[in-house]
Amino acid sequence: MVRHVAFVLALWKTNLLSAMEYRVSFLTQMAGMMLNNAIYFVFWIIFFARFEEVNGWDLVDMLFLFGVVATGFGVGTYLFGNAVRLSFLIASGQMDYYLSLPRPVLLHALASRSNASSAGDCAYGLLSFGAAVFFAGAFDILMLLRFGLGCLAAVTVLISFLVLVQSLTFWIGNTNLLTSNAFNAIVTFSLYPITLFDGTAKLLLFTLIPAAFIGALPAEFVRRFDLAQLAQICAGSAVFLFLATFVFYRGLRRYESGSAFQVRT
Amino acid sequence: MASGGRRQAAPGSGVRSPSLPAALGKYWAIFRTQLVNSLAYPIDLLGRSLLIVLFMWIFMNLWRVTYGASGAHSIAGLTLADTMWYLMMAEAVMLSKRDLSEEMTEQVKDGSVAYLLNKPFNFILYHFAAGLGHSVLAFGGNLVIGAAVVWLMVGPPPGIAGWLFAGAAVILAWLLDFCFSALIGLSAFVVEETAAFRWIYQKFLLLLGGVLIPLDFFPAWLQTFSLNLPFAWIIYGPARLFVEPSLARLGQVLLQQGIWLALIGGTVWILYRRAAARLAINGG
Numbered sequence: 358m359v360r361h362v363a364f365v366l367a368l369w370k371t372n373l374l375s376a377m378e379y380r381v382s383f384l385t386q387m388a389g390m391m392l393n394n395a396i397y398f399v400f401w402i403i404f405f406a407r408f409e410e411v412n413g414w415d416l417v418d419m420l421f422l423f424g425v426v427a428t429g430f431g432v433g434t435y436l437f438g439n440a441v442r443l444s445f446l447i448a449s450g451q452m453d454y455y456l457s458l459p460r461p462v463l464l465h466a467l468a469s470r471s472n473a474s475s476a477g478d479c480a481y482g483l484l485s486f487g488a489a490v491f492f493a494g495a496f497d498i499l500m501l502l503r504f505g506l507g508c509l510a511a512v513t514v515l516i517s518f519l520v521l522v523q524s525l526t527f528w529i530g531n532t533n534l535l536t537s538n539a540f541n542a543i544v545t546f547s548l549y550p551i552t553l554f555d556g557t558a559k560l561l562l563f564t565l566i567p568a569a570f571i572g573a574l575p576a577e578f579v580r581r582f583d584l585a586q587l588a589q590i591c592a593g594s595a596v597f598l599f600l601a602t603f604v605f606y607r608g609l610r611r612y613e614s615g616s617a618f619q620v621r622t
Numbered sequence: 623m624a625s626g627g628r629r630q631a632a633p634g635s636g637v638r639s640p641s642l643p644a645a646l647g648k649y650w651a652i653f654r655t656q657l658v659n660s661l662a663y664p665i666d667l668l669g670r671s672l673l674i675v676l677f678m679w680i681f682m683n684l685w686r687v688t689y690g691a692s693g694a695h696s697i698a699g700l701t702l703a704d705t706m707w708y709l710m711m712a713e714a715v716m717l718s719k720r721d722l723s724e725e726m727t728e729q730v731k732d733g734s735v736a737y738l739l740n741k742p743f744n745f746i747l748y749h750f751a752a753g754l755g756h757s758v759l760a761f762g763g764n765l766v767i768g769a770a771v772v773w774l775m776v777g778p779p780p781g782i783a784g785w786l787f788a789g790a791a792v793i794l795a796w797l798l799d800f801c802f803s804a805l806i807g808l809s810a811f812v813v814e815e816t817a818a819f820r821w822i823y824q825k826f827l828l829l830l831g832g833v834l835i836p837l838d839f840f841p842a843w844l845q846t847f848s849l850n851l852p853f854a855w856i857i858y859g860p861a862r863l864f865v866e867p868s869l870a871r872l873g874q875v876l877l878q879q880g881i882w883l884a885l886i887g888g889t890v891w892i893l894y895r896r897a898a899a900r901l902a903i904n905g906g
Contacts (some may be wrong), residue, residue: 382815389818396825400834407839408688520890532667542676553683 364392364460369436371597372471384475390477391484393426394608419550420489424607425504426547427538428482429511429571431475438470440516442539444523446547452465453614463605482508486579491601493580500579506590507575513594517601518543524601527608539566567597649751650745656755666669671763672714678771681709696840703776705836711861712769712833715792718761720753721824726807727816739898746894748801749807757796780865787872788864794879795856799827801886802852808890812896826851832858852882858865 361527371485376383388602398419405416434441446452446466451519454465490496522539562569570593577584634870659795662665689702700708725747729735738745769779828834831853837845848854859875 385813385815385818389821391820393821394826396822396829400829403829403840403844404835408692412687412692452849474821534666538669538673538676541673545676545680549680549684553680553687557681563710 361461361464365464368465368468369471372438372469374471376471382473383476386473387477388479390474391481394423394481396480398423398610407541408526411550413548414552417489417609418576418580419493420485422548422550422572424482424486424489424581425511425576426482426572427478427485428504428507429515429575430544431477431479431482432508433512435471435479436477436512437467437516438472438475439467440519441472442470443467443520444526445524446534447523447608447612448531450614452609455613462609463520463602467520472484490519493572499582503579503610505581507579510575510590510594514567514597515543516595516598517594518567520601520605521597524605524608527611542566543568543571563593567593570597628712635821649747652748652751653755656752657759660756660759667759667763670717670760671767672709674764675771676770678706678710678712678768678775679887680762682706682775685709687759691872698811700836700838700865705785706776708836708861708865709833710772711771711864712789712831712857714761714764714768715795715857715860716827716833717764718830719821720760720798721754721803722749722753722800723803723806723816723820725749727810730807730810742795743899746804746890750797750803753803754796761792783867784864787867788860789825791860791863791872791875793878794876794883795860798852798879798883798886799856801883801890804890805886805893808893808897826853830854831856832861836862844865852886855879861898 380416399414401419407421409415440444442467452462452466455462455469468483482485490500519536519540522530523536527533544565546562546566549572551559551562551569551573559569564572570590574586574590577583578590669835685702685705689697689705695701720740726735729738735745738748741748771886773779802823806823809819810816830848830851832848837848837854837858841849848858855875855878859878863875
């Protein structure tokens with residue numbers, strides 16, 4: 358276990374050093390993503406300036422929501438950058454490289470790439486959380502712990518969901534469209550108040566498109582402690598992590614090598 | 623792309639210009655090829671159009687709750703049905719427009735722009751014709767599926783005038799959007815990494831263009847500000863025309879689109895000429 362952790366840390370360090378070789382590009386993408394998220398959030402500022410609240414959610418709730426989602430999304434896609442292109446690696450036979458090395462295949466593949474723009478998401482999420490705390494007027498160290506736990510859950514469920522969907526490539530071949538739609542769906546749903554949706558829709562958001570585990574549920578948990586929510590977050594993360602790992606390794610048995618020369622620099 | 627090496631002259635220099643019908647024929651062929659190419663993958667086309675269902679469903683939940691909470695039949699002159707049909711048209715335009723800036727950036731970065739520049743067509747018009755071929759089909763798919771969903775949710779769509787007027791405005795909206803895409807793509811000649819510009823442009827369209835919320839719901843100062851920017855005439859103009867068609871509004875939308883097209887299109891043309899003249903390609 359310690360060996361695996363050290364290996365992943367070494368991968369992340371290499372990715373960071375690699376990004377720092379193109380410092381200006383890295384910083385440009387990071388700043389661009391922060392600005393991008395900020396512009397998107399202006400929608401909610403305009404919305405709540407006019408309508409004040411929507412089914413019990415107000416602007417501060419949205420700040421908490423964006424804090425958790427952006428941080429979780431940023432951390433997840435920065436540390437496990439290949440989670441958004443796993444289907445491409447499988448379909449193009451590029452898993453050969455990871456299979457030929459004595460390391461956990463899924464972990465190695467996911468952590469082998471970092472996205473510079475994700476650092477911008479992460480920074481924006483932290484700023485949003487800071488603003489939420491400021492406007493809520495309540496902060497203690499336990500809230501910070503809850504935020505850490507909420508983000509960890511968001512990362513786990515997001516990456517597991519992406520792995521789960523893209524593992525279908527082992528069975529059905531091209532899943533570009535499915536991946537793109539699933540990605541759009543989970544990001545879009547996670548950024549809306551869950552109180553907008555009724556019973557059936559809510560069920561979907563906890564199962565088929567688990568956006569509730571990435572956004573609303575951890576965001577509500579960060580704002581105020583609730584044992585039932587904590588149990589839901591932990592159970593949801595564990596179930597999706599297990600499913601993703603199980604389905605990926607079952608699918609890997611069907612993997613066919615690309616037999617192509619691959620050069621990694 | 624790299625500095626040094628042999629220089630390539632701007633395309634077309636020293637070459638006799640073809641007649642207008644011949645030139646149009648070339649781009650028509652590119653448009654048709656892209657159209658046929660998109661038709662070859664109907665499942666893909668249908669799958670991409672399904673995204674509009676997701677957005678319409680979320681918007682319906684959001685605005686039904688909002689209208690219900692406000693207790694008003696209409697907000698800023700728009701009923702819930704108007705708002706949903708407006709959002710359907712806004713999303714149909716947004717989801718069907720082809721973002722060419724990424725493709726152009728890649729072509730500049732990997733040097734393949736060199737192979738396109740020495741072809742007997744204009745690099746910018748080539749991309750526009752290809753993009754239009756993609757957008758027309760995607761727009762049709764989004765419109766059919768989006769309209770079916772919104773009809774089920776809030777009742778029948780606006781009258782035929784709305785469809786016709788919005789259709790005319792959508793074509794100019796694509797042109798205007800293409801000019802922005804080209805501007806972002808051409809900036810790759812200077813900065814190489816253009817992703818940040820692309821994201822910000824997309825978000826300007828979402829917010830100041832009126833994809834997420836009709837500009838009528840904005841505070842007055844922000845509404846005036848947005849209407850003085852080109853983004854509103856890519857999305858808001860056609861979508862608002864769709865739910866409230868009138869000759870006066872059509873004239874206003876087309877006039878604004880024409881002015882911005884002249885400004886942004888002119889800038890693109892000047893930048894393209896300069897970039898192509900300064901492009902240096904190593905190797906052969």
